[in-house]
Amino acid sequence: xxxxxxxxxxxxxxxxxxxVLPARYETVECTTVExxxxxxxxxxVRGAPALGVAGAYGIALATxxxxxTHFPEFxxxxxxxxxxxxxxxxxxxxxxxxxxxVMARVSRAGGVExxxxxxxxxxxxxxxxxxxxxxxxxxxxxxxxxxxCTVLTHCNAGALACTRWGTALGVVRSAIxxxxxxxxxACETRPLLQGARLTAWELIRDGISVTVVPDSAAxxxxxxxxxxxxxxxxxxxxxxxxxxxxxxxxxxxTARYHEVPFYTAAPLxxxxxxxxxxxxxxxxxxxxELRQCGERQIVPDGAAVFNPAFDATPLSxxxxxxxxxxxxxxxxxMARILSAQPPx
Amino acid sequence: xxxxxxxxxxxxxxxxxxxVLPARYETVECTTVExxxxxxxxxxVRGAPALGVAGAYGIALATxxxxxTHFPEFxxxxxxxxxxxxxxxxxxxxxxxxxxxVMARVSRAGGVExxxxxxxxxxxxxxxxxxxxxxxxxxxxxxxxxxxCTVLTHCNAGALACTRWGTALGVVRSAIxxxxxxxxxACETRPLLQGARLTAWELIRDGISVTVVPDSAAxxxxxxxxxxxxxxxxxxxxxxxxxxxxxxxxxxxTARYHEVPFYTAAPLxxxxxxxxxxxxxxxxxxxxELRQCGERQIVPDGAAVFNPAFDATPLSxxxxxxxxxxxxxxxxxMARILSAQPPx
Numbered sequence: 001x002x003x004x005x006x007x008x009x010x011x012x013x014x015x016x017x018x019x020v021l022p023a024r025y026e027t028v029e030c031t032t033v034e035x036x037x038x039x040x041x042x043x044x045v046r047g048a049p050a051l052g053v054a055g056a057y058g059i060a061l062a063t064x065x066x067x068x069t070h071f072p073e074f075x076x077x078x079x080x081x082x083x084x085x086x087x088x089x090x091x092x093x094x095x096x097x098x099x100x101x102v103m104a105r106v107s108r109a110g111g112v113e114x115x116x117x118x119x120x121x122x123x124x125x126x127x128x129x130x131x132x133x134x135x136x137x138x139x140x141x142x143x144x145x146x147x148x149c150t151v152l153t154h155c156n157a158g159a160l161a162c163t164r165w166g167t168a169l170g171v172v173r174s175a176i177x178x179x180x181x182x183x184x185x186a187c188e189t190r191p192l193l194q195g196a197r198l199t200a201w202e203l204i205r206d207g208i209s210v211t212v213v214p215d216s217a218a219x220x221x222x223x224x225x226x227x228x229x230x231x232x233x234x235x236x237x238x239x240x241x242x243x244x245x246x247x248x249x250x251x252x253x254t255a256r257y258h259e260v261p262f263y264t265a266a267p268l269x270x271x272x273x274x275x276x277x278x279x280x281x282x283x284x285x286x287x288x289e290l291r292q293c294g295e296r297q298i299v300p301d302g303a304a305v306f307n308p309a310f311d312a313t314p315l316s317x318x319x320x321x322x323x324x325x326x327x328x329x330x331x332x333x334m335a336r337i338l339s340a341q342p343p344x
Numbered sequence: 345x346x347x348x349x350x351x352x353x354x355x356x357x358x359x360x361x362x363x364v365l366p367a368r369y370e371t372v373e374c375t376t377v378e379x380x381x382x383x384x385x386x387x388x389v390r391g392a393p394a395l396g397v398a399g400a401y402g403i404a405l406a407t408x409x410x411x412x413t414h415f416p417e418f419x420x421x422x423x424x425x426x427x428x429x430x431x432x433x434x435x436x437x438x439x440x441x442x443x444x445x446v447m448a449r450v451s452r453a454g455g456v457e458x459x460x461x462x463x464x465x466x467x468x469x470x471x472x473x474x475x476x477x478x479x480x481x482x483x484x485x486x487x488x489x490x491x492x493c494t495v496l497t498h499c500n501a502g503a504l505a506c507t508r509w510g511t512a513l514g515v516v517r518s519a520i521x522x523x524x525x526x527x528x529x530a531c532e533t534r535p536l537l538q539g540a541r542l543t544a545w546e547l548i549r550d551g552i553s554v555t556v557v558p559d560s561a562a563x564x565x566x567x568x569x570x571x572x573x574x575x576x577x578x579x580x581x582x583x584x585x586x587x588x589x590x591x592x593x594x595x596x597x598t599a600r601y602h603e604v605p606f607y608t609a610a611p612l613x614x615x616x617x618x619x620x621x622x623x624x625x626x627x628x629x630x631x632x633e634l635r636q637c638g639e640r641q642i643v644p645d646g647a648a649v650f651n652p653a654f655d656a657t658p659l660s661x662x663x664x665x666x667x668x669x670x671x672x673x674x675x676x677x678m679a680r681i682l683s684a685q686p687p688x
Binding site for chain 2: 021022023185186187188189190191193196197200201203204209210211212213214215216217218219220223246247249250253254256257290293294295296297298299300301302303304305306307308311312
């Protein structure tokens with residue numbers, strides 16, 4: 001069992017198949033952008049930072065499968081592969097960010113061979129930076145957690161959402177590394193149960209105490225003073241809103257009501273400071289995620305279902321945004337964030 | 345397919361098996377209190393008013409299976425069957441209410457044969473009253489709904505939670521019968537999905553428009569002004585709190601935050617006016633409800649789970665309590681409710 005979520009080996013991209021955890025640990029080998037796109041759509045790999053790394057490696061893959069030898073045509077072919085990859089999930093901004101960062105370097109290459117080298121070099125750098133960023137986020141966020149502390153989290157913003165360490169769960173890991181006593185309440189996160197399946201799996205693997213609860217139990221735990229901090233990841237942060245897994249907004253409202261601090265932990269690559277909430281598409285996923293539970297039919301024929309993958313939380317409900325360059329407190333000084341953002 | 349949830353036939357109690365809906369419609373025949381207790385524990389029958397009727401019929405069943413012919417000993421045997429039945433679920437008060445109401449009449453009987461007649465007569469009366477009560481609740485509540493109106497509901501407070509018509513969904517049915525245009529958003533209600541499985545099934549059967557959503561999507565629907573009213577049932581209403589399916593409290597907090605009216609609809613038999621929140625036990629159900637999804641393992645070994653069946657919502661968050669004798673507005677004038685309550 002590797003402790004990375006995705007890695008490059010033998011000129012192919014490998015990733016942990018997150019759809020079969022925790023029952024089975026299996027890996028997926030992606031030899032083409034098409035297979036990677038499928039892995040992203042199926043959520044075999046998911047999580048905003050991991051999607052950034054996957055997008056970057058995807059371009060490295062594409063440089064190996066594009067057939068054109070004439071560089072301008074090669075670049076055009078690469079661009080269409082990039083577009084295919086980018087279209088798989090509309091809400092998380094990191095996917096585009098990883099793709100664009102590699103594409104920007106590749107487009108300045110001297111030819112096809114150099115493009116292949118540069119693409120892989122840049123993708124590897126992004127993967128390495130992702131881990132460093134998570135550790136920096138962890139160090140920044142750890143100081144915000146009291147000792148002892150019970151953290152409520154939603155979905156999976158852990159090692160499995162990144163290459164290693166995690167964003168929200170990276171903060172938990174860093175606080176524990178500093179000697180703090182931290183336990184985690186993981187909301188199971190309907191419909192795909194990433195909290196129950198993935199967050200619990202990776203925390204248990206690291207010996208961190210975790211309790212899985214239905215999403216709907218979070219508010220009553222807050223009322224009973226059993227939650228010290230809510231800590232989630234982010235799929236995109238615009239000037240005015242945090243986009244994250246459906247249910248995040250509910251936790252933000254109930255945290256505000258109970259005066260529980262609500263933090264999001266995310267790399268600066270998650271910021272999309274030039275956009276406002278209304279400009280972002282919220283992905284709706286397939287009805288079968290709600291209609292079926294395994295083989296079992298849950299929703300009767302004739303009933304409609306609504307299955308948004310994300311919701312938007314106004315930043316006014318966010319206590320602080322934990323990044324690799326410090327904590328930002330809304331309302332955001334976007335100029336400051338932009339100046340902190342690493343250049344493409 | 346019967347339109348009753350439970351009924352007496354051939355000296356036995358029959359009920360719709362609510363664990364296999366919506367995939368299959370099956371009935372359970374209870375010939376003993378033990379089998380009925382199992383049905384209640386397994387949630388083959390559930391819902392506070394239905395549990396009241398089931399408790400009543402349970403005593404009728406017991407009068408038929410108790411072997412003692414000497415009346416005082418017969419009554420003692422009956423009492424131990426009543427205790428067994430009452431212990432199946434601690435939170436919903438109606439179960440005890442139904443049991444106690446039949447026991448009170450039976451204990452004044454002249455002998456075993458008369459006790460058998462009286463028990464069945466009283467249980468049948470309770471079942472008939474349950475439907476009348478639901479229709480009265482519906483008439484009272486219908487006037488509170490705007491036209492058109494989108495109602496968000498949680499779990500199942502419908503015909504399947506009563507003998508017929510329903511409490512919260514009875515209000516929806518009565519409003520539609522008055523010509524109002526009502527659509528329902530049914531929260532799926534983890535972990536046992538009574539909203540997706542039961543609420544959607546019975547509304548579709550009646551041609552009422554229903555959309556199933558994850559529990560965690562309710563708050564963001566409120567933020568988008570897509571919910572006009574939240575309307576839920578009740579398992580117990582004390583002087584200070586509404587006990588209902590886990591997740592109810594979260595909806596109450598987010599409804600208050602978005603200034604959406606939050607109503608509960610319940611017969612007076614659901615009131616427990618002499619108790620306060622802290623005196624009521626919240627049932628915790630089996631871990632397997634969260635650990636498994638069908639055959640599939642969801643929560644990894646080593647992770648804890650917390651699976652409370654109910655939560656408590658302070659009545660200060662409840663806009664109004666819709667009963668068969670009108671709407672009560674918290675803070676409750678308990679004296680008025682007590683005087684409205686039908687005598688045991």
